[in-house]
Amino acid sequence: MNQQNPAKGHPSQDLAAPDGQAGVPTHFTDPGHPEHQPRQSDLHPAANKRAERQVVLLFAVSVLGTIGFLVAYFAVPPGETVASMRQSNLLLGLGLFLGMFGIGAAVVHWAKSLMNSEEKAEDRHTLRSSDETRAAAVEMLREGAQDSAIGRRGVLKGAMVSALLLAPLTVVVPLVGNVGEDWDVSKFKSTMWRKGMKLTIDPSGRPIKASDLTIGSVFHVIPEGLEDTEHPLDEKAKAVVLLIRLDPRDLTEAEDRKGWSYDGIVAYSKICTHVGCPVALYEQQTHHLLCPCHQSTFDVADGAKVLFGPAKRPLPQLPIEVDDEGYLIAQSDFTEPVGPSFWERLK
Ligand code: FES
Numbered sequence: 001m002n003q004q005n006p007a008k009g010h011p012s013q014d015l016a017a018p019d020g021q022a023g024v025p026t027h028f029t030d031p032g033h034p035e036h037q038p039r040q041s042d043l044h045p046a047a048n049k050r051a052e053r054q055v056v057l058l059f060a061v062s063v064l065g066t067i068g069f070l071v072a073y074f075a076v077p078p079g080e081t082v083a084s085m086r087q088s089n090l091l092l093g094l095g096l097f098l099g100m101f102g103i104g105a106a107v108v109h110w111a112k113s114l115m116n117s118e119e120k121a122e123d124r125h126t127l128r129s130s131d132e133t134r135a136a137a138v139e140m141l142r143e144g145a146q147d148s149a150i151g152r153r154g155v156l157k158g159a160m161v162s163a164l165l166l167a168p169l170t171v172v173v174p175l176v177g178n179v180g181e182d183w184d185v186s187k188f189k190s191t192m193w194r195k196g197m198k199l200t201i202d203p204s205g206r207p208i209k210a211s212d213l214t215i216g217s218v219f220h221v222i223p224e225g226l227e228d229t230e231h232p233l234d235e236k237a238k239a240v241v242l243l244i245r246l247d248p249r250d251l252t253e254a255e256d257r258k259g260w261s262y263d264g265i266v267a268y269s270k271i272c273t274h275v276g277c278p279v280a281l282y283e284q285q286t287h288h289l290l291c292p293c294h295q296s297t298f299d300v301a302d303g304a305k306v307l308f309g310p311a312k313r314p315l316p317q318l319p320i321e322v323d324d325e326g327y328l329i330a331q332s333d334f335t336e337p338v339g340p341s342f343w344e345r346l347k
Contacts, residue, residue: 033119041113051113052156058106059159065098066166070173080233096170103163110156116147189337191223191239193318198224199243199267199328202236209326210262213245216284221267223330238338240270241318242279243328244300246287252302260319262328267318268304269338272296274311276339289315312341 040047072091078084120140122133129137150157198207202220205227213219221241229235248264260266268289272279277293287301296309304315316338319331 033121036117036119039113039117042117048114051109052153055106055110055114056156056159058102058109059156059163060102062099062102062106062163063159063166065095065100065102066163066170067095069095069099069170071095073173073177080231082233085233099163099167099170103167106160106163110148114147114149116144188238188339190333191338192226192229192235193223193239193330193333195330195332196323197330198323199241199320199330200224200226202240207327208243210265210322210328211326213243213265215245215247215264217245218282219243220270220280238271240278241267242270242282242289243267243320244282244289246301250287250301254303257303257317257319259321260317260331262320262322265320265328266300267320267328267330268298268300268315269318269334271315271339272311273306273313273315273339273341274309279315 041051042048069092072088072095076084076088076091078088122129122137199219199221200207200223202222205222205224207224208219208221219242221243222236223239226232226235226239244266246264246266251261251264251266253261270278270280272291272293274291274294274296277291279289279291279296279298281290281292282288282300283290287299288307289298289300289304290296291298291309291311294310296311297307298304298311298315299307304317306312306314316334316336318334320328321331323329
């Protein structure tokens with residue numbers, strides 16, 4: 001049964017209950033839309049003007065955010081210290097946030113406060129609408145375009161165009177800025193580890209003795225003298241190591257790696273061979289080392305072989321020994337590139 005909806009004048013959609021059991025209504029009347037409530041900006045020209053100014057302001061926030069991003073990009077480079085890197089990231093993030101947020105908030109506010117808010121309903125019958133409905137939809141769109149009044153709101157149009165034109169610079173400038181950077185990937189094939197270099201605790205730089213490690217303990221390790229290098233953060237990103245002590249009876253060592261560990265102490269690159277996240281979750285009972293990014297799991301007791309996940313090769317092992325004073329030292333650099341297997345293809 002079809003009824004005319006008294007509120008909106010649309011035919012109602014009646015829903016029949018399956019078999020009309022006693023007490024169960026067989027039909028529901030379409031309640032239709034609630035009465036349209038005009039907004040302040042519909043009723044008062046001053047409120048409409050105020051909403052327009054707010055939208056302009058939000059676009060202006062976006063413009064300022066984008067400009068701030070560009071200023072921070074050039075004026076506050078990341079530098080060589082963690083503090084300067086954090087400061088640069090904070091400013092870039094703030095600029096990016098304001099640049100994007102301003103546009104999003106302006107568009108939403110514009111749509112909610114300035115565009116036509118009349119409810120429109122289209123009763124659904126066949127999937128393809130009738131020609132009349134399609135013509136009505138086109139008419140609605142045309143009305144919507146007219147309601148946006150973009151042609152008459154010059155300042156608003158200017159603010160929107162400025163914000164939209166400037167916002168892509170937050171992506172383009174860093175990309176273009178990197179053109180000409182040093183893309184020589186050969187530097188990723190080696191790290192600063194050398195024969196006799198002490199293993200020191202990250203970040204204090206205190207050398208470690210084999211006797212400092214009990215079975216099951218894990219240390220995050222960097223090479224001695226890292227802070228004195230020209231680019232300590234770059235060097236650290238490649239050279240960080242996880243030092244783990246196992247019961248020597250649990251350790252399986254490949255023939256060509258005999259002598260790379262010391263009394264159950266093994267050292268593996270901390271850089272995941274999948275896409276380079278730091279692997280840091282060690283499960284003492286199973287000797288499994290987990291990468292938190294995509295769950296690659298490595299077997300510390302067996303050459304850090306991959307047990308699970310997308311990584312394609314074991315974590316590179318750093319050959320270690322102890323010096324005369326009992327300090328742990330490297331026997332050499334890693335014998336293969338650390339990090340993503342991508343570098344292997346460049347050999
Ligand atoms: S980066 Fe480690 S699993 Fe993806």
